[in-house]
Amino acid sequence: MCGLLAGVVVAAASFPAAALSGLAAKASSEGFASLPSELKEQTSPQLTRIYASDGKTQIAVMYDEYRSDVPLKEISVNMQNAIVAAEDHKFYKHNGVDFKGLARAFVNNRNGGDQQGASTLTMQVVRMSMTYSASSPAEVVAATAKTTERKLAEIKYAMELEKQLTKQQILERYLNIAPFGNGAYGIYAASQIYFGKKPKDLDVAQSALLAGMVKGTSLFDPTTADGNPRAKERRDYVINDMLSLGYVTADQAKKAKAVKVARTTRPIGNGCTSVSHNDWGFFCDYFQRWWMSQTEFGDNTYERERRLKSGGYKIVTTLDIDAQKSARKRIVQQRGDNSVNALLLAAVQPGTGKVMALAANRKFKLPTDANPNPLSSDPKKRAAGARATYPNTTNPIITGGGDIHGYQAGSVFKMFTMVAALEQGVGLDFTINTTPRYVSPLYLDSGAPAACGGHYCPGNSSDKEKGPYSMWTGFGASVNTYFVPLQEKIGAEHVVDVAKRFGVQFREPRDNDLATNAAHDWGAFTLGVSASTPLDIANAYATLAADGMYCTPTPIQQITTHDGEKLKTGKPSCTRATTPEVARRALDAARCPVGDQAQLGSCAGTGTAKAARGVVGHPVFGKTGTTDAEKTASLVVGTTSIVVAGYLVNPDWQAHTDHMKHDVVNPAVWNTVADYMDGKPSEQFKTP
Numbered sequence: 001m002c003g004l005l006a007g008v009v010v011a012a013a014s015f016p017a018a019a020l021s022g023l024a025a026k027a028s029s030e031g032f033a034s035l036p037s038e039l040k041e042q043t044s045p046q047l048t049r050i051y052a053s054d055g056k057t058q059i060a061v062m063y064d065e066y067r068s069d070v071p072l073k074e075i076s077v078n079m080q081n082a083i084v085a086a087e088d089h090k091f092y093k094h095n096g097v098d099f100k101g102l103a104r105a106f107v108n109n110r111n112g113g114d115q116q117g118a119s120t121l122t123m124q125v126v127r128m129s130m131t132y133s134a135s136s137p138a139e140v141v142a143a144t145a146k147t148t149e150r151k152l153a154e155i156k157y158a159m160e161l162e163k164q165l166t167k168q169q170i171l172e173r174y175l176n177i178a179p180f181g182n183g184a185y186g187i188y189a190a191s192q193i194y195f196g197k198k199p200k201d202l203d204v205a206q207s208a209l210l211a212g213m214v215k216g217t218s219l220f221d222p223t224t225a226d227g228n229p230r231a232k233e234r235r236d237y238v239i240n241d242m243l244s245l246g247y248v249t250a251d252q253a254k255k256a257k258a259v260k261v262a263r264t265t266r267p268i269g270n271g272c273t274s275v276s277h278n279d280w281g282f283f284c285d286y287f288q289r290w291w292m293s294q295t296e297f298g299d300n301t302y303e304r305e306r307r308l309k310s311g312g313y314k315i316v317t318t319l320d321i322d323a324q325k326s327a328r329k330r331i332v333q334q335r336g337d338n339s340v341n342a343l344l345l346a347a348v349q350p351g352t353g354k355v356m357a358l359a360a361n362r363k364f365k366l367p368t369d370a371n372p373n374p375l376s377s378d379p380k381k382r383a384a385g386a387r388a389t390y391p392n393t394t395n396p397i398i399t400g401g402g403d404i405h406g407y408q409a410g411s412v413f414k415m416f417t418m419v420a421a422l423e424q425g426v427g428l429d430f431t432i433n434t435t436p437r438y439v440s441p442l443y444l445d446s447g448a449p450a451a452c453g454g455h456y457c458p459g460n461s462s463d464k465e466k467g468p469y470s471m472w473t474g475f476g477a478s479v480n481t482y483f484v485p486l487q488e489k490i491g492a493e494h495v496v497d498v499a500k501r502f503g504v505q506f507r508e509p510r511d512n513d514l515a516t517n518a519a520h521d522w523g524a525f526t527l528g529v530s531a532s533t534p535l536d537i538a539n540a541y542a543t544l545a546a547d548g549m550y551c552t553p554t555p556i557q558q559i560t561t562h563d564g565e566k567l568k569t570g571k572p573s574c575t576r577a578t579t580p581e582v583a584r585r586a587l588d589a590a591r592c593p594v595g596d597q598a599q600l601g602s603c604a605g606t607g608t609a610k611a612a613r614g615v616v617g618h619p620v621f622g623k624t625g626t627t628d629a630e631k632t633a634s635l636v637v638g639t640t641s642i643v644v645a646g647y648l649v650n651p652d653w654q655a656h657t658d659h660m661k662h663d664v665v666n667p668a669v670w671n672t673v674a675d676y677m678d679g680k681p682s683e684q685f686k687t688p
Helices: 002-014 020-027 029-033 077-087 099-110 121-133 137-144 148-164 167-177 186-195 204-213 229-244 250-258 278-292 301-310 321-334 379-383 410-423 471-477 480-490 492-501 509-517 534-545 580-589 611-616 662-677
Strands: 048-051 058-062 179-181 314-317 342-348 355-360 432-434 467-469 549-551 556-560 574-576 621-626 633-638 643-649
Touching (some): 048 301, 058 278, 077 204, 077 229, 121 148, 167 186, 179 186, 179 204, 186 204, 204 229, 204 250, 229 250, 278 301, 278 321, 278 355, 321 342, 321 662, 342 534, 342 662, 410 480, 410 492, 410 534, 410 580, 410 621, 410 633, 471 480, 471 580, 492 509, 534 549, 534 580, 534 621, 534 633, 534 643, 611 633, 611 662, 621 662, 633 662
Parallel strands (some): 048 314
Antiparallel strands (some): 048 058, 314 556, 342 643, 621 633
């Protein structure tokens, strides 16, 4: 029966133009038996869900095909019955192939009727599975081409599949793989897009509408401008078949047919510009850039993106919803989204590198022609018609990447000099009798604003800053003429090395060249002239709070595959950047700038952000930073649980003439830390 009927009748029925003599060869039992019977299967593309650190709050979904498999028990019985009524009345009776149906289709097709294929649900599962399992364009064509070979292969695969799976398993596969139009693949997507509900909640009318669409997603699309009367006709046809098969009563059928056909779809976001809350977009983008850099997910960016958008991962990130909400709130209290200047905050957990928050006074979205950003404040860029990054941008302005190299952050870099000095045995009580302006005998500079007579001659922010300072008081008061000679004493190359170990990236080509080839002569490095980002500095200071362990910044808490396997990729990756003793001593001095008390020595009343300790209400450490002409203002404040760094910058034109003020960036930073620490037990830093 398989040989003769499948070979001659079935193939001829599906393709009446084929020569029967050719089909006879295919009809032999030997020829049919020689066809492969094991279906090479590959899971159909599945959407990936991105969650916050609580594992429940969904940040975004990413997909090539909007599809998410669900078990049959989570699909309405109405939907199960509707698809059988629409596609395969004898589904529960045949063994994968409806031979009478094939013969009937053969007669109909030969007599000039509408073309019929007579494929069962099982055969359709086979066809769609073959398509998704294809590894080349040629295999895709072979899996969908109207040929005798393909039809015979479907028949044999279908019969084998019926031996391996139950009817319920086959029905589940069908409902999860079938396309329903308007970007909906599988029943989960269809129920979401058309009705905004879960598959288990579909009623008779909704189930019949969706089941009817499988036959022709465009032909029976209910969302066309004219309402498409064919959609209702097809739905009612399916309802009538459900009635004839005993799946619904006459009263249920009547009520279902009276339901108005929905003509709209629910838009489904895809990617970081469609996050649940817009201010999560910068974190989402950071995660996506991180993923695209991981070789574990493919040898190239194409493979990695395909894995992300079709792998069906559940990704729990490190985004702390409360910390993020607070950071965004505290930012907009200081600067609105329409400000030319950007207030950027990054939060990191010490000891893990987990990125807890990334916020800015910007909307994470692309500007449009209809709603463009203002022209750039940079005269050269403005003349060329370039637009600014406010209020809308998708640039990684908080974390860096691409052509975003970062910003000069000022004196927050003095911490690297302090660590390098401590590593060489210089004590915290090392004293320098400072002057308002220092003429460096080592560093030569004839072109910079701080040059004098061919030498590098940095000054302090005030002429009152002079006299003897230790590391505690010099760091607390941010005395430039203490740290430049200290850097001379220990060697700038060692300071640069500490910065590298603590995670500074040197993205700017000129900075990278100096750090690589001329670090010894980089006299201004200690004053923070190298470009960095808030994330760089937050994580560098978190290294102190982690007893000298540097942890690579990560947006990942847990990645789980579609099959439930938990991956190790993205887990904390930490290396020792300096000794615990050096880290504790540096942190002890770093308590002075933010109004806390050192455990070993005395801050002597110094501090450039003294209010931080009182606002946070917990032991804190940190540092302020200001660049020449106040083009940038920065502050980093940390506890044992969180470190937050904030920059006030102009991302579009760093040669601007605005004066960045600490009364803007400081409250945003310390209030974010205070909000996070509210209600948490006070924890003292380890004693050096």
